Amino acid sequence: MADAALDLARLLGRQAEAVCRHYLSAGRRQGDYWQVGDVRNSPGRSMFVRLRNSAKGPAGKWTDAATGEHGDLLDVIRESRGLSHFTDVIADAQAFLRLPPTSRDNEAPLRSKQCSSRDPVISARRLFAAAQPIPGTIVETYLRNRGITALHETGSLRFHPRCYYRSDAHGPIQPLPAMVAAVTDLRGRITGIHRTWLAPAGSDKAAIPTPRRAMGHLLEHAVRFGVADDVMAVGEGIETILSVRTVLPNLPMAAALSAAHLAAIAFPPGLRRLNIVRDSDPAGNRARDSLASRAASVGIEANVLSPALGDFNEDLRAFGVDALRAGIRCQLAPDDVSRFMVLSP
Missing domain, CATH: 3.40.1360.10 (Dna Topoisomerase Vi A Subunit; Chain: A, domain 2)
Known part of the structure; x- marks a missing residue:
């Protein structure tokens, strides 16, 4: 089944643009890449899907510059469709390619973990844990410069002095200071984070193209x-x-x-x-x-x-x-x- 999955990913790569138009309809083509907000088909510009084979890699491979996630077009199908079982991903891909369905008896349980190279929720929790409380930091300076003095019950906000920023899939990674906000569900569990990159002294947001970005699961939270x-x-x-x-x-x-x-x-x-x-x-x-x-x-x-x-x-x-x-x-x-x-x- 693992070999079959690789073959299926290669077949999808041959029709990478058609796959993107179907599953990532919120994006658009930019040169040899499809650009969209994330693998769950959110509007935006941080995720790039390679549409042609090149020296940098095969068609269908993608990277989200905001989160560090990367994968292939099977990942795209799984995440954009919200599928939890890999057999359903395979079935959806086969239907798109108009291939005959394979037997569900050959399910490969490991692919569901292999198919996502990085869990954005885990990444969000790690980044928040690595940050520090805001008192005495440039996050406090930034908020006060915006007239905000009520900083009680702000445990959901933290400061990270070197939070990675990348303008696009090909740009250099820059470590910049940032306000990191925990996105939580009704039970208080972190499901994602929001980053606001700041000028070094906290006078304003950083002078970069997209100083605000979110990562993880935000819907309902x-x-x-x-x-x-x-x-x-x-x-x-x-x-x-x-x-x-x-x-x-x-x-x-x-x-x-x-x-x-x-x-x-x-x-x-x-x-x-x-x-x-x-x-x-x-x-x-x-x-x-x-x-x-x-x-x-x-x-x-x-x-x-x-x-x-x-x-x-x-x-x-x-x-x-x-x-x-x-x-x-x-x-x-x-x-x-x-x-x-x-x-x-």
Whole structure:
């Protein structure tokens, strides 16, 4: 079966572009490579699939510059389809190639482990474990430069002084300082991480093409601040959520990291009211509507918090804490004001 898998991978490599168009439809061709966000078909540019045989390797081999993952087109089929059994991967590949199916009696149990050269969740957990708490680091400097002073319950954030960055599959690896955020499920298990590479002194984000990248499993999960109970707030960005916590320090919050992931975030048990921290753009509007509809369908009250500018960190930096407090206060349910808001500096 192992030899058969190699043969199947070679056959897929001969039709590498067609495989990518079918299984990685969120990407597009760039020269001799197919470029996409990751092996699970997320939009983006960090993963490259070789479309032709070359001195660098055979067609169908791929590398994700953001995570270090690499593999072949059987991996692509497994991850993009969410298949857990290798026999299902084989069957899907054979159907794509219009080959007759093989007997399931010859299943090779080892391929399911061999087919993924690196588990992104394990990599995420190792990177987070290697980082350090943020007090006294340039992560703290970076956040304070953005007006964020509420840095309590930020154990989900850490600092790594030499976090690897690579602009694309062919670029050099650069060790740069970064804010590393743990993405967790409702039970607190790390399922991924988010990295924000920083300028050396923490004055801003690093001057690189993509200073923010995520790794691992983000769908339904989030970067969490405080423990959710019956009321919480959710939004997209880490800086946006921490800006709101400046005036609502006792309200548990979560950053889903993108509009698409915000719309799909999981609801903790016992939640009765969800404050949706909206970004003011078309994607933010769609996420707001989708999340509010999902919440209503399970009996959770949805309350939308809207910024005056593009997001609440922009409001904080432009208008200050007092104006931010006043703008949010009038949008909250009255009992949330008394329960969670600090009414004076």
